[in-house]
Amino acid sequence: MLCDHGVEPLFGHSPEALRGNSWKDLVAHQSQQRLSDLLQQVDTSRHPDGIDLGQAGLLGLHQDGALFPLDGRILPARGGAKDGYTLVLRPAPRRDDGRDHCPRVERPHLIDLLDRALQQHRRVNRSCALLVIDIALGRHPANPAHAETMMQTCIQRLQHGRRRQDRLARLGATRLALLLSEVTGAAKVERVVERLRTTLSQPVESSGIQQRPSPRIGFACYPEDAICPAALLEQGERDCTERHRPATILVS
Structure with missing residues (x-):
């Protein structure tokens, strides 16, 4: 209670x-x-x-x-x-809607979050999709400050475009997971992926240098591709690896 x-x-x-x-x-x-x-x-x-x-x-x-x-x-x-x-x-300050928040989580924690989300979708009989996004940071080890600037810019772009019910989390240094709530069918998810790829590929400037990220994006649909959280994440990661060529960065 x-x-x-x-x-x-x-x-x-x-x-x-x-x-x-x-x-x-x-x-x-x-x-x-x-x-x-x-x-x-x-x-x-x-x-x-x-x-x-x-x-x-x-x-x-x-x-x-x-x-x-x-x-x-x-x-x-x-x-x-x-x-x-x-x-x-005890009385606690009210949180905002989390639009500017992207928690950095470990894999077990992310699976736990997915499990809770899938339970909610299962109760109301609605579909969703998990996007796994890898942001390329260069062929050679990059300056950590520049790399983090690129990641934070990509996170801000995703936050700006996502709906309130969608959830974004950071998994490791260069990987993001975006859960799209109440989305039906792979074709619709594909359109979202293409739009996000265009958005994330815009140049990022850091210390006078422009870098153009080349994101890799894979996805898995619930319940079509998987019904348990671990399998959904694995399918999304596999799709991210298999569907796209190795990511590169263009420096201008």
Whole structure:
């Protein structure tokens, strides 16, 4: 049970989505073991006020992939552990819609995010597509500052054009994953890919040098290509590798 008027913007989910999930599903993957330990403490503690989360280090997971510390208190239900627990959150600042946020995630975390997204699409019987985008940084090792400038520019271009319901994450130094919600059919996704390729191929200037990225973009459709998150990511990565020639950079 969740008790706080700021929960919906804090986690970035709609009221309907929150009502359909346990609040424990909103705790970040890397905090699940810590959560289990805290719930055991609640079970063995006789204190009616439960356990304060101020110093617990428990991380919440926003819909766009951002992690943030949970501050509040875990209370036992009136009937004891068999009736569950209640999370009371202290007032927290409202998050924006995440349009300028691109979390950098590890592969297990990305698969976890995809799993949550696919569960939502499955409940409403809607399709989606995962785009895997590799940004070329040159044939030889590039200046790290120039390389990061190129990546940030490409991220900004993707953020500017994406819809609010689409989700963008960074996987490693040069790879991005973009989940397109409520999109049907490979032909429609192909058109999106071509538009993004044109956008991302525009020159990027750094320290007076213009570099033209040559992005490689592959995709996988749910449910046509895969129905589980790991398989969807693998198919998108395979498509990214097989469909395109090795990426290059043109320097002018």
